Amino acid sequence: MWNTLSRMLHTGLLTEPLSVPAQTAPTLEILQKDLLEIFGRALCIRHVDAGSCNGCELEIQALNNPYYNLEGAGIKFVASPRHADLLLVTGPVSVNMEEALKRTYDAMPDPKWVLAIGDCGACGGVFGTSYASRGGVANIIPVNDTVLGCPPSPASILGGILQMIRSTGIEA
Numbered sequence: 001m002w003n004t005l006s007r008m009l010h011t012g013l014l015t016e017p018l019s020v021p022a023q024t025a026p027t028l029e030i031l032q033k034d035l036l037e038i039f040g041r042a043l044c045i046r047h048v049d050a051g052s053c054n055g056c057e058l059e060i061q062a063l064n065n066p067y068y069n070l071e072g073a074g075i076k077f078v079a080s081p082r083h084a085d086l087l088l089v090t091g092p093v094s095v096n097m098e099e100a101l102k103r104t105y106d107a108m109p110d111p112k113w114v115l116a117i118g119d120c121g122a123c124g125g126v127f128g129t130s131y132a133s134r135g136g137v138a139n140i141i142p143v144n145d146t147v148l149g150c151p152p153s154p155a156s157i158l159g160g161i162l163q164m165i166r167s168t169g170i171e172a
Contacts, residue, residue, distance in 0.1 A: 046104065048097075
């Protein structure tokens with residue numbers, strides 16, 4: 001045991017230093033400040049999976065972990081579209097989800113925003129438009145903005161939400 005500890009002390013660290021990634025996502029303080037200035041209160045999001053492969057859902061779920069801390073930034077997911085300000089839609093809209101997506105959109109109060117997530121939500125992705133798919137979300141309901149990627153990273157989704165809020169200029 002002493003030999004091992006002595007060797008460790010004399011040798012020192014043999015690993016490379018941890019690389020610091022470029023700061024692509026907005027910091028929590030900037031996000032909170034922008035949300036309060038632009039929106040004036042918490043942002044409530046309703047998520048609808050319109051037929052995706054669940055890759056985007058995994059990235060959205062990562063937004064709820066302590067690293068991104070959405071609740072601390074004033075962003076929360078809600079179960080009812082009647083309480084939502086933003087509709088987050090993933091996947092190409094399947095034929096079976098078309099009516100449910102329209103009803104969810106109609107149940108949201110004004111002003112309502114729609115953000116299509118992933119390549120499938122933007123244009124239908126690899127599924128396109130077929131007998132089972134209506135294609136992108138914009139083919140069914142109006143879309144304010146899209147976040148591209150297959151799947152997009154949680155930082156990209158968070159940046160897309162903030163960019164959409166800034167670009168619309170609507171205050172609730």
